[in-house]
Amino acid sequence: MTYETILVERRGPVTLVTLNRPQALNALNSQVLADLIHALEAFDADESQGCAVLTGSEKAFAAGADIKEMSTKGFADMYGGNFFAGYDRVTAVRKPVIAAVAGYALGGGCELAMMCDFILAGENAKFGQPEIKLGVTPGMGGSQRLARAVGKAKAMEMCLTGRMMDAAEAERAGLVSRILPTAELVEEALKTAELIAGMAPLAVKANKEMVNAAFETTLAQGIAFERRLFHAIFGTEDQKEGMAAFVEKRPGVWKGR
Numbered sequence: 001m002t003y004e005t006i007l008v009e010r011r012g013p014v015t016l017v018t019l020n021r022p023q024a025l026n027a028l029n030s031q032v033l034a035d036l037i038h039a040l041e042a043f044d045a046d047e048s049q050g051c052a053v054l055t056g057s058e059k060a061f062a063a064g065a066d067i068k069e070m071s072t073k074g075f076a077d078m079y080g081g082n083f084f085a086g087y088d089r090v091t092a093v094r095k096p097v098i099a100a101v102a103g104y105a106l107g108g109g110c111e112l113a114m115m116c117d118f119i120l121a122g123e124n125a126k127f128g129q130p131e132i133k134l135g136v137t138p139g140m141g142g143s144q145r146l147a148r149a150v151g152k153a154k155a156m157e158m159c160l161t162g163r164m165m166d167a168a169e170a171e172r173a174g175l176v177s178r179i180l181p182t183a184e185l186v187e188e189a190l191k192t193a194e195l196i197a198g199m200a201p202l203a204v205k206a207n208k209e210m211v212n213a214a215f216e217t218t219l220a221q222g223i224a225f226e227r228r229l230f231h232a233i234f235g236t237e238d239q240k241e242g243m244a245a246f247v248e249k250r251p252g253v254w255k256g257r
């Protein structure tokens with residue numbers, strides 16, 4: 001399958017999705033959203049695929065939603081058409097998606113990276129929510145996910161001033177899990193994705209689901225949810241295999257059931 005605005009490549013059990021609108025620094029227009037949803041849902045449905053990496057170019061992961069596409073729209077277009085609601089389908093993907101961010105991740109770019117399960121940053125990465133400078137606000141979850149990721153003080157300052165955070169600050173603040181040399185970012189992200197794709201598939205989905213539950217529940221509800229899912233995993237063949245493999249000092253061979 002070929003797309004207009006993204007490149008999709010399979011590397012064994014890993015799907016690499018590259019945003020590919022270099023002329024607009026990967027600005028996210030409606031076509032990017034349509035392509036992205038199609039590719040990510042195909043990845044999620046494909047049993048041979050275990051983890052995805054979403055990346056951009058060395059200059060820009062994505063410089064935001066496409067300002068030129070939005071500039072003439074009014075309330076009826078935005079509210080009536082529920083603009084950006086399609087991005088909920090990105091977060092509905094059940095297998096892990098890693099964001100490999102080099103260069104600018106601004107506005108919708110930062111928001112898209114935060115929709116992924118974790119962010120690996122190149123040394124040159126820059127994160128920001130500069131919508132305030134355009135007279136608007138984040139619209140793809142930035143005010144909510146940034147506040148949860150880095151806390152109120154930094155989120156509020158970034159949303160109110162449009163200040164960018166570099167990779168080192170983003171790592172200190174907990175927005176990114178690791179910083180890598182920019183030239184090695186994608187290969188390292190692919191290695192991490194391959195590691196995840198080599199784990200028991202149901203346990204991977206369950207781990208993703210329970211960490212995400214931490215952002216939607218009270219602590220007591222989250223712990224109860226985790227415990228029930230942990231109990232349920234003992235109904236899988238892969239739990240028997242994983243624990244037998246440990247005792248027999250050999251790698252586990254997963255069935256995905």
Ligand code: CAA
Binds near residue numbers: 023024109130137142
């Ligand atoms: N939308 C549309 N086009 C964009 C874009 C965007 N978000 N960001 C960059 N581009 C385009 C530029 O218009 C330019 O196109 P032309 O050559 O046709 O003029 C091209 O990409 C290259 O950009 P620059 O010449 O500006 O590159 P630069 O290196 O000088 O600057 C930058 C890079 C600092 C990232 C600058 O491009 C910039 O500030 N971009 C906008 C960032 C922004 O405001 N993002 C938020 C968008 S709103 C949003 O995302 C809402 C939301 O919550 C979802």
